[in-house]
């Protein structure tokens with residue numbers, strides 16, 4: 001009898017224990033699941049945070065620093081410590097206002113795969129970098145556009161206001177001619193060697209300016225006369241003070257290559273000074289721009305428009321995500 005009681009007690013005890021164990025396991029299971037979810041969320045939060053940090057810090061370095069060495073765009077990939085797009089002043093100090101260098105942008109676009117993934121950003125970060133000029137006549141400058149970002153879970157977007165120098169450093173002469181230009185004394189700063197140009201002559205007058213070309217640049221650069229469409233009704237002459245010309249030519253809507261003129265006028269000096277004389281009809285209306293520009297020989301024709309030779313306000317947009 002006592003045995004039976006003992007066994008009964010044992011049986012009751014085991015059932016209780018079993019029930020308790022089930023409850024405990026359910027609680028433990030639930031807790032584990034909760035812990036799992038929380039830890040996943042924290043991991044996600046952590047990776048989102050570190051992705052945000054990477055994207056913001058990366059964008060800051062790119063737009064505020066000229067990179068290291070600061071002429072990295074002229075070097076091979078092995079010599080580049082890190083890239084930066086900030087343009088340098090002549091004294092090698094980066095200018096304020098986040099002025100980006102078009103040359104550096106072109107180099108980063110060309111060698112993006114060698115410079116950014118696994119170097120500037122960790123290999124697991126996927127990224128797009130596009131510069132959008134506010135002037136809609138200019139195309140966006142796509143440094144790199146990742147096709148995978150649109151399917152990525154998390155994408156951090158950094159958008160910064162910047163300036164881009166484009167090819168403004170290649171502008172040797174810039175004139176903005178308005179009907180009141182004749183009254184503006186500054187336009188006649190350079191004295192013209194053509195005797196009749198300083199004198200008003202009935203229905204026409206001249207605006208004469210000079211520009212200088214460094215001979216060492218001539219062999220791998222081309223020179224163009226660029227004008228906006230309103231200039232088509234006027235004429236121009238190019239010459240040198242020691243080599244006068246009366247060859248009047250019309251402006252056109254397309255850039256005019258000056259390499260032939262420069263070659264035939266040139267005196268093999270280290271620096272050559274050329275004059276551009278612009279003949280205007282009195283009483284013209286509207287304003288127009290004229291530029292003489294120096295560009296690398298292989299510059300595409302679509303870059304030979306006046307907007308490319310001015311500093312342009314842009315938005316630098318960096319998108320970053322984790323690779324799947």
Ligand SMILES: [Zn+2]
Pocket residue numbers: 192193194197206207208276277278
């Ligand atoms: Zn003149």
